[in-house]
Amino acid sequence: MAIWWAGSVMVIGCTRWTWKRCTYIGSDCSETWPNATMEEFEPIPRICHVILAVYDPDPDRPKYSPPNHYRLNRNDAVKRVTYEETEGHSPPYIIYIDHEYREIVLAIPGLNLVRKSHYKILLDNKLGNGGFRLNPDYLIKRVTYEQTQGNAPPYIIYVDHDHSEIVLAIRGLNLAKESDYKLLLNNRIGMQMFDGGYVHHGLLKSAIWLLNEESETLKRIWEENGRSYKMVFAGHSLGSGVASLLTVIVVNHRDRLGGIPRNLVRCYAVAPARCMSLNLAVKYADVIYSVVLQDDFLPRTATPLEDIFKSIFCLPCLLFLVCLRDTFIPEGRKLRDPRRLYAPGRMYHIVERKFCRCGRYPPEVRTAIPVEGRFEHIVLSCNATSDHAIIWIERESEKALQRLKEDSTETITSAPKVQKFERLHTIEKEHKDALERAVSLNIPHAASLGEEAESPGQNSVDQSQDVGDEETNAQKTSTRNSDARTNWNELVQRLFERNESGRLLLKSQVPETL
Template structure:
């Protein structure tokens, strides 16, 4: 785990995202530029891959200029059965570009247990989930929210519900969406489907059923105007994101901000020597073959303190 972009992220998944960008960033840039700079760039992943895709999206959103200048509005990420990979302030901050899909009782988005412990105890996973559930029962919600190093599932949540409490069998799937701040999949559900709901086959099947239900309802003959127009729904989604950011600030979530986009403020009257030093640092971030070195791009945001831990430069520059 390390600090990044004003919050904490999973160190291993971040390194994987950087490696992937080092391998494919030039291809992504070329395809986006050659196709008119108007298509959306969509990242997707399942389980651990969803964590890599989410952190890759965070990097691209902050460094879109290195991929041909793609704006934030054209970047999307779909995290299927996501792993907990970022702190709560980042999960809410990037809810407008990252969408997480969770099927019913999936255990992975709910457990804060380190990923390496989960996969090492794969053969005794029910025992581990029971112990984690028992432990989290006695941890107050306020304490969880104040924990800066606690990781969460990223972005806006789309929860597919197909079973009802104390009912047998499966029902037509219902999709619920929100940007939760407190109570964000904090409790493990002790269910016989906790592991099967993590399978991408079941998620794809139930998502397809939900989509078919949506198509059937939209294909029916409608003689009256919909209650919520498309433009109004878009404004509602934007307002939900703004309300979630304000909710995070009101709950004193560490490093939470009200605005999702933080453009770096630069002084217009910059001295030529400073411009030359910035150009030199940018040229160093490229390898001899002209490709962008994303390791150095990410390192620009970080700085090591006396104990060797990596911190954001803006955090280390603040007076104590």
């Protein structure tokens, strides 16, 4: 009888756990967060467009359609002609009657690279004008994998004169590039300490290399535009980690970019990677903004990035095992682990699906600077990987922005300038409260806003935390004084060496056993 009762209790317990896990949805992570305002969310779709441009080899002919593309009414399509029907004489086309605008439209798509008969004829007309709202004339620099030599993912530098921004956008992981895997594998739990916390070693080295390569270019552009433009670092997935750590370095070494004020530095981490410890994630929430779409798996799992992408082809299995493991780890233990990495900064969560509902709903955006429950639960969802795609994040963020604009016009109760000032005050208060909350929870190395202001690391002296040699860093990090400082040039000498042509190259890679 006792065995029967014990078995029954176990079955009930397992059933309850399974039910809670299977009914946990992405929107539960932010159900208590307030909604974002139109003014603070407005840059995010635009930044997504710029990040998407990194994926396009030719900005004049982008391969993605505009986010607010026109939607046809199927009932008004008079005729649709396929490749088989044209017999290679023309691309497929449709004839469409637009009753709303009193137009008869004949629409023809661009080049299909699979169709050999059309390849040469349509080579210069891959797509029509449109695509991103990105002016090719403002594209200052495009850097490819060959030019970075594996030190960083590809990136672009773009000057948005319409919004007074200088944007450095970094692409995400490319599964076909070995250099991206090497960057991810160059890490180990507790290996790299920086600025009083822990960070991903490989991403930090990539960020340092990127700053050394482009600091003079960014400084020149900023000074040529009146020293008033915002400096925006943006990235997706792998690139978000590099952009976030690059922002941390720039904020502490603003003289590298001509003494740019902290309030002119911004980072947008789209589908963010866990790249820094909790104290740093909260500390830099005033300059780093992370954007998460519903069930995205990457910000939610503390499993090292290298393990995630080594298991990318069996990701559902990995997510289930991580979900099972994290269930039995107390929340307090997670918070007290200084080596545990988190998604950085203020979080913007785009929610578009509901429990036991089919289809997508008009997206809403929630925002907060969470200390506890910072996307700590894996969501067992068929959308966990698709929500990580930059194209979906860009589309849903555009929809969310349009909805915010509509709501703001309907609920205006005070002058726009007054509303903006009040929101800025609220954002500052939320950051201060988050810092104090981190201190009250005894988060390792956490400091309140007042303590940060008094820290010697915030002065104008060009200083940085000692990251040490690669071979000894992993062994000495646990005992190194978090206040140890070193000169920037010494930091660069420790991590890089110059070849015969004078280019900076990473020193020997971490052994494969890491």
